[in-house]
Amino acid sequence: MKFLVTGGAGFIGSAFVRQLKDSIVLDALTYAGREENLRGVDCTFVKGNITDYELVKKVVEENKVDVIVNFAAETHVDRSIVNPRPFLESNVFGVVNLLQISKEKNLRLVHISTDEVYGDNEADENSPLRPSSPYSASKASADMFVMAYVRTYGVDALIIRPSNNYGPRQFPxxxxxxxxxxxxxxxxxxxxxxxxxxxxWIYVEDTARIIKGIVENGEKGKIYNIPGGHxxxxxxxxxxxxxxxxxxxxxxxxxxxxxxxxxYKMKPSIKYDTIxxxxxxxxxxxxxxxxxxxxxxxxxxxxxxxxxxxxxx
Incomplete structure (x- = not known):
């Protein structure tokens, strides 16, 4: 499979890219995305934003991409409280672009979400979404678009919701x-x-490893919680x-x-180990x-x- 990893120069995205061989990384290199995170990694880097539909489509076509794994997002809750608009643009409009391209090119899209969409509730993968911040509201909106594209257009897409990540290369x-x-x-x-x-909490390298397994074996239209259990x-x-x-x-x-x-407290439907x-x-x-x-x-x-x-x- 040929992977396009959007947001692949960020914290979790770069950890995932290190699990792959010869992937394509698309990242806008905003404040938290850094090319330094990809040093020594076997990948091709393209600077760009998922809000740029034509650029993403060109990257997909030129590299014969089979799977898009989307880590690209504005993620900091504090920043979303100050200015919600960038979260709407990246986390919702950008995801719709990826869905549309996946539909047109018959690709698999794996969208990385967050436990924050559930709010402060114990949640399994069928629990209602109750976001509390502009950030989590934007991620919940993107999740809803993913599920709508699966049902309406038959897009091969799924959602992964990790808990709080930590580890090397996380922004200060x-x-x-x-x-x-x-x-x-x-x-x-x-x-x-x-x-x-x-x-x-879940260590970022555990997250990357678990996500890789779900990307390869996960079912279309499913949601996968991956709490750290700590x-x-x-x-x-x-x-x-x-x-x-x-x-x-x-x-x-x-x-x-x-x-x-x-x-935050999620229940997973799959088994895995974490440090x-x-x-x-x-x-x-x-x-x-x-x-x-x-x-x-x-x-x-x-x-x-x-x-x-x-x-x-």
């Missing part, structure tokens, strides 16, 4: 890399509300990171995020310690600001 605005980096600089970690929001509160994970670093963690509680979900949260965190901390040249150029607003969603809200 996210909780785990932000905690690692700020602790290395002896800066306080901004913690929303009481810090007791619970997330289910639920822990935000404040607990911060202190775990401090322990691994051997440094005191400074915590600064800040105003909670509007509409902040208290927990423990302790082992995954150790690997992640070691990577950030050893790869300062990757993240030091990125220390802008996401490093300095403590409550970024308050800008313009």
């Amino acid at each position: 605005e996210k909780l785990i890399p932000k905690t690692i980096i700020r602790t290395l600089f002896d800066k306080p970690i901004p913690v929303y509300g009481d810090g007791k929001q619970v997330r289910d 639920s822990i509160s935000n404040i607990e994970i911060i202190y775990k990171i401090g322990s691994i670093l051997g440094k005191e963690v400074k915590v600064k509680f800040v105003k909670d995020r509007p509409g902040h979900d208290r927990f 423990s949260i302790d082992e995954g965190l150790k690997r992640t901390v070691d990577w950030y310690r050893e790869n300062r040249e990757w993240w030091e150029p990125l220390l802008g607003d996401s490093f300095v600001e403590e409550v970024p969603w308050e800008k313009g809200y």
Whole structure:
């Protein structure tokens, strides 16, 4: 199979690309997508956005693509609260472009969604969608378009919903890399509300491996939850990171995020193994310690600001 991986220079996308041979990567290289994530990887890189229908269609035709795996998305909830429009454009309009091209070219489309579409509810793959943020609303909208194209046009598409990912090459605005980096600089970690929001964590290389199996064997029209099975509160994970670093963690509680979900808890329909949260965190901390040249150029607003969603809200 010839793969087109959209958003393949991002955090989870690049981990997936490392599972493949000779894939095509399409990425707009916005703030979180980086060509550095693809160093040493066997792939062909094309700079472009999934909102550009003609470009995506050309890439598909010229490379005789069989499968599109879509990781391309605006993903940061805080940013979606400040400005929802880019999330609508990438996460909805862009996905409709991919669906239309998959329909025209008779391709398989694997769309990567999120556990956040369920809101703070225990959910299996048939549970209703109850998104709480503009980000999760945009992802839920895309999921609905995927299912509509399957039913109306018979498109060979399916949806994968991972839980919170962590690991090497994650952008510094996210909780785990932000905690690692700020602790290395002896800066306080901004913690929303009481810090007791619970997330289910999965190591990014486990996610990539599981997704590859679903891409190859998953059923048309199905939804696949892939929780990590490692639920822990935000404040607990911060202190775990401090322990691994051997440094005191400074915590600064800040105003909670509007509409902040208290927990995510998915049930999967397939079986798989994942590494423990302790082992995954150790690997992640070691990577950030050893790869300062990757993240030091990125220390802008996401490093300095403590409550970024308050800008313009």
